[in-house]
Amino acid sequence: PEATAAPTTGIAGKTPWLTLHVRAPLQCETPLSLLRQHRVTPTALLYVRNNQDLAGSFSAAAAAGPWRLELRGTRSVTLEVTELKRYPLVETEMVLQCAGNSRAQYGRASPVSGAQWQDGAVANVVFGGVRLADVLSPLGIPKGARYLTARGAGEAHEPDLPPFERSVPLADVLDTALLATTLNGEPLSALHGGPVRLVVPGYFGVNNVKWLTHISLDAETTDGFYQTARYRLPLTPLAPGEAFEPTSENSRPSWRMGVKSLLWEPLVGETLRAGPVTLRGVAWTDGRSALEFVEVSHDGGSSWQRAELEGAASPYAWRPWSLTLTLEAGERELWVRAGDSAGNVQPLEGAGWNPAGYEFNGVQRVRLSVR
Ligand code: MSS
Incomplete structure (x- = not known):
């Protein structure tokens, strides 16, 4: 059955008919009865999954003046978001899906933790922005760099929460990743990571870092909480109900989506x-x-x-x-x-x-x- 959680009344820019799982940090999904009405999901229907409280993460950084993005290649550069306009704008129609989407289905075998997403933490949207490679390549790719690490704003304002950082394999995403500033042809709203967000088509939602402030290229992945303790899958199958503590040896990060x-x-x-x-x-x-x-x-x-x-x-x-x-x-x-x-x-x-x-x-x- 569909989740019976309350509707999402009072969230700016959203239909009240999303299914609310958690109000803060916001987690709400799109009932299939709404999702099925569009090939490209309107932003008002798009699910939201925040690990941080938007008010803290975003407002503090946004209030501090023009949004700055630091990119570290062989050389480093700090850009204001408005400077991205120098590069050609490209758009990608793509599925954005939470790694936890359909989590509730596992419950038939044995209960799982986290918001009990049905099948609606997914959408098909059009992100627009500049190709990451256009901005990064001129800086030079450091020798031995295998991973791209992206960080979202939020750490300073909320001392109890670690910075939101995710790493993805550099060679696999360099040609397709965007520094996204639009969603469905409109300026990217704060709720979905504006003013700028990393977008990695084909990868689970979690890798599409919102409120982007830093990109670096390293030999290893970040050792941050969201990379090493969450969003990891066991390398060998578990029996339903079996306990599991992810380590770098027994698990892999949630990266590319399965069919x-x-x-x-x-x-x-x-x-x-x-x-x-x-x-x-x-x-x-x-x-x-x-x-x-x-x-x-x-x-x-x-x-x-x-x-x-x-x-x-x-x-x-x-x-x-x-x-x-x-x-x-x-x-x-x-x-x-x-x-x-x-x-x-x-x-x-x-x-x-x-x-x-x-x-x-x-x-x-x-x-x-x-x-
Ligand atoms: N980013 C940041 N910065 N923070 C947070 O929290 N989350 C994730 C992504 N990014 C975050 C970020 C997730 S997890 C998801 S899905 C996504 O995001 C969502 O999106 P939206 O726009 O829809 O809300 Mo799961 O895999």
Whole structure:
């Protein structure tokens, strides 16, 4: 079932119909009934996941004068955000998905900690800004630099919280990363990381650092809390319920997204008429591999029918799909999964269980009554 948390009344720029998980720091998701109305998710519907309190993180830094961004290559430079206008503006349509999205689904195997996100901590949006490489390359890439570390504002204002820092593999993101200043064609709002945010298409939301103040290139990843203690996945499978303390030896950071599909029409719990039913949803990959297929089973995985992929493929964006199935009367459970060009197929339920519930991309199961 959809989460029963309260709606998000009173958040500037947002519809009140988002599902509120935590008010401060804000965590709210988009019900699938709203998400399914748009190929590009309007900003008013876009989920929010903050680890820090926006008031502290953002306001203090923003009030201190023009927003400055320090970039450390072989040389270092400190830019005011307005100076980014010197570089060409590019836009990328892409899936932004929290690493904890669909966490609640793991709960069928064994409960997981954190906000119990259903499937709506995901969106398909258009970020605009300048290519990170355009700004960074002239500074020189230090020899031996393997990781890019980005830091968001907030540490000074809230002494109890560590700085928000994430590291990603430099070579993998250099051609695609943006210093983003717009979202869906509008100036990037503070809520979503404005005035400037690192955007790494194909990577989980957590790596898209908001309120960006520093970028550095290093041989190692940051040893910050959000890199070493949170957003990590076990290297060897755990049994549901098993305890796990991530270390650099037994875990990896949550980086690139796995192939995933969503069925959003009909929705869980709907009652349908027996006969032909058109199913609709979206599917996506990390943009490095291509989406190959989406398929649906109405017999518990014994047989699968391929859906039609609609529209043109765009590497980092989600792709709508549809399939018309004939359903007989009774209680039905539809299973949906996608596969990519690298041979990855969404695993069955329970695969990848971890105590913090990251990176769920198991087969989606939707129960329906057909009359
Ligand atoms: N950044 C910063 N600075 N802080 C925080 O907290 N969070 C993350 C990202 N970034 C943060 C940042 C997360 S975690 C996510 S998802 C994202 O962001 C979200 O986004 P939005 O815009 O939607 O809110 Mo999970 O993986």
